[in-house]
Amino acid sequence: MVTEKELISKLKELRQIKPEKEWVSLAKTSILGETPGFYLFPYFRPALAGLVSVLIFFGVFAFSQNAVPGDFLYSVKKIKERSQSFFVSEQERPQASLESAQKRLKELTKIAETNQGKKLPQAINEFQASASEVAKSFSKTEGIGSNSEAIKKIVELDKNKQILEQTLATKIETEELDNTYKNLAEYLISDFGTRTLTEDKEEVLSQMKELAKQEKYLEVLELLPLINE
């Protein structure tokens, strides 16, 4: 049984918990664009400080590009991507979120290929979060159904995901994304249903309807180029 006094002194020992010094200065650099000051020549301080800051800034960013979840520089990579996303307009958001999800999937594939099991859960969480972002961005933008390029990319994303699932021999749950396929497929079918189509395209539309009945929504989306020509 611990006394209250002992407990308080144990709690105070938790002050030992500190972040790694290197990470502290790297994170500061990436947030504020500054470097811890050390200078060779006092006369060139401003120039050197600027140069070193710029070099470290770009160096860290360049190195962080290859970081995968669980790596030391991964948080820097995320900060950079998040800062870039501030400048993305609402119209470009679906495209940007798809690219981001593709990146997360590539990281996940890299981890799976190099057998870094410990990093896998975090990488899967990252991918699932980015898949949710894709789902959200697609629900916000009107008229996305006729954006063949975005639909093509979303189909490509799912195919890559399926390849990875085969490698991992497991299913990665992305419920929100699956709902997005359904919504998009239903939107396309109802949209093309209101248009005057050629005989060939009517045939494609009925195939789409059939696939939708069988809940094969991704295959409905794959038919879009045929009807959208």
Added chain:
Amino acid sequence: MSYFFPIIIIMANYRKEFSKIYDQCINKIYRFIFLKVSSEEIAQDLCSETFLKGWEAYKNNPKIKNPSAFLYRIARNLVIDYYRAKGRTQFVSPEVVPIIDPNPGLEEKAVLNSDLGQVKAVLADLKEDYQNVIVWHYLDDLPIPKVAEMMDKTEETTRVTLHRALKALKEELDKREVKEV
């Protein structure tokens, strides 16, 4: 063009001021988050995001009354969001489990079994208010009036919460001690 340089100078000053705030608060905020998420990588991620959001807000309003309390508020919200997202996107496929080593390493075991590791683990299991009051008062050495301000409670209520938090921590630790025996 004549407005351009004053803006640069003002921004440089803000950066300098926020840099000081960063140096003063980074250890405390990191520890605050780490004790809640128990993972170095996640703590680093959430801590960077806390300061990034803090910096974005500070640039727009450098007259924030209590930057430390402001950063704690961001950190708290981010931790809550993290757990919400984790709950929502929890990975459920059982097949992936064997890929990860379910047994902690020797080093991790040593930490978990140590007294300090146990205090840390029990603290992380307490409810949020209890965790915060303990961390702010005993680890960050904030006096009760300050803690009360951060918790948006009266001093009296904060004292009672602190007492209950310590009691809950002690009881849980005693329970675990008895189980081990």
